Amino acid sequence: MRNLTFKAACRNLYELSRKGKLALLVHARPDGDCIGSAYATAVLLAAVGCNAHVVCADPLPARLRFIAESAGLDGDITLDKIPSDFAPGKVTAVALDIAAATQLGQLEGKYDIALSFDHHARSTPFCDRYLSPEASATGEIVWRIAREWIRMGYIDAIPERVAPAIYAAISSDTGCFRYSNVTPATHRTAAQLIALIPSHSDIDRLLFETKTPGRLAAEKAALDLLSFAGGGKIAVCSISLEQISAHNLASEDLDALIDIARSVAGVEVAFSIREEAEKSYRVSARSNSNIDVSSLCAYFGGGGHVKAAGCTVSAPTLEKARSLIVERAERLIS
Numbered sequence: 001m002r003n004l005t006f007k008a009a010c011r012n013l014y015e016l017s018r019k020g021k022l023a024l025l026v027h028a029r030p031d032g033d034c035i036g037s038a039y040a041t042a043v044l045l046a047a048v049g050c051n052a053h054v055v056c057a058d059p060l061p062a063r064l065r066f067i068a069e070s071a072g073l074d075g076d077i078t079l080d081k082i083p084s085d086f087a088p089g090k091v092t093a094v095a096l097d098i099a100a101a102t103q104l105g106q107l108e109g110k111y112d113i114a115l116s117f118d119h120h121a122r123s124t125p126f127c128d129r130y131l132s133p134e135a136s137a138t139g140e141i142v143w144r145i146a147r148e149w150i151r152m153g154y155i156d157a158i159p160e161r162v163a164p165a166i167y168a169a170i171s172s173d174t175g176c177f178r179y180s181n182v183t184p185a186t187h188r189t190a191a192q193l194i195a196l197i198p199s200h201s202d203i204d205r206l207l208f209e210t211k212t213p214g215r216l217a218a219e220k221a222a223l224d225l226l227s228f229a230g231g232g233k234i235a236v237c238s239i240s241l242e243q244i245s246a247h248n249l250a251s252e253d254l255d256a257l258i259d260i261a262r263s264v265a266g267v268e269v270a271f272s273i274r275e276e277a278e279k280s281y282r283v284s285a286r287s288n289s290n291i292d293v294s295s296l297c298a299y300f301g302g303g304g305h306v307k308a309a310g311c312t313v314s315a316p317t318l319e320k321a322r323s324l325i326v327e328r329a330e331r332l333i334s
Contacts, residue, residue, distance in 0.1 A: 001125045004115075009130035010148045012115055016092060017050035023086050023093040025113065026077075028057040028105030029251065032172020032207060034097035035064050037117070037138040039071040040165035041096060044146055047159050053086040055079060055093070057105030061252035063215075066206050070164040079107065097138040099123035099303050117141050122294045122303035136181040139169025143189055163196040168203050176204050180307055218253040222260035228267075229326045230333050235261040238273035238281075238322050255284075262286040269293060269329050273313075273321055281313045281321040291332050299328060 004012065016022060024041055026034035035054070042052040056077045060068060068075035076082065085091065093111035099120035101108050116129035119138050123131065135141050143166045146158045170190060174182050177190065194200045211219075222237045229236065237257040244254070257272035264270075268289040276282045283300070285293035287307040294309040302311025315321035 002128045003125070004128055004130045006130060006132075006144070007148070009115065009117065009128075010145050010152065012128065013094065013145065014048065014149065014152070014154050016094065016114055017045050017048050019050070019092055021051045021053075021085065021091050023055045023082075023091045023111060024052050025093050025095045025098065025104060025107065025111060026054060026056045027098050027103035028107075030056050030058060030060065030064070030077075031255075032064055032067070033137045033139055033169045035060065035067050036165045036167075036169025036172065037096045037142045039067055039073055040139065040142045040146075040162045040169065041094070042073055043071050043159050043161045043165065044142070044149070044155075047155050048149075053077075053082050055082055055086065055107065055111075057107045058251065062212065063206070063210065063252065064168075066203075067165055067168050070168075071161050079110075095127065095129075096142075098126075101126040102301075117145075120304055121306070122298055122309070124303070134183065134185075136179075136183060136186040137170045137173035139166045139173070140186065140189055142166055142169070143193070158196075160196065163193045164203060167193040167197055167200055168207065171200075171204055172207055176208050181305065212253070214248070214250050214253040215256055217247055218249050218256035219260055221247045221249065222257045222272075225257075226261060226264075227322075228264075230268075230330050232266050233268040233333050234326060234329050235264050235267040235270040236273065236322055236326060237261045237271070238318055239275065240318050241275045241277075244274070258284045258286055262288060268333060271325055271329070273318065273325065275318055276312070279314055279316060281315060281318060283311050283313055283321075283325060285309045285311075291329075296325075296328050296332060300324075 024038045026038050038054040045052040054077045060075045088110040093113045095116040113127040119135040121133040149155045262270035269291050270286045272284045287293045292306045294304045297309040297311035300311040313321045
């Protein structure tokens, strides 16, 4: 497993494209960055004659399906719906926006992964990779790849369907350019993309202002389930499988939990804790201050960014999982 230079990674991706087909793997519970990056890469690969299919352990969330549609590609990304010739053992894979192999969920260990592109500072290598922690999103890296491929002579121009997918990726991972991971380079990239997109505001509206009834139900549940610790500096929204069922919430709706928790005035660190299976709890963490939530999540075997990270906690009950997280967070705040 090698850490590749950018030029070497661009060259390797092109060499892999000569196989004629590639699977593009994204992490379980896919978000806008991994989806936008993957579909932009698929369009880019098509420009050099390579058929690529996005593959994930979980279905494409309904709210992100517009990214696949804008790319003109198939939105059925779960393994049981992809064409048989993209099944494990039939095709080489490239990973996008994956910090550790465990993020592949049920796909972990199933594919031969030749190359990875990622921007998570805390990550565990699982194949040859190009890592760019200064990038606000993996989408930024894919845009740089597209521009480098022109310089390398692999393509004459960037396909028009690339820009909307990359803009969606970057906007999604930066909270519509509000988060601290935004850099001057992020804005320069956004300016280049906006010049190529008929209406970037439509993408932002679909990402941040359009809510399904399920999302609204999740936000209502989050308000009911919200609790505080550390003198109001820690907000936690925890939910059991029974409560998820009672509120009729889909997995893609549960992102609302962390958004509600982190929006409260005075909160320095926020968590959502959702029961996934017996004694297994998925934790999402966000920091509104200088607290490094990636280090907290790394303690439990997870990782991510300084201000946005995740992990899975094993505990006998939901309340015990909450107490473990809060105890660790209070150490960071004190």
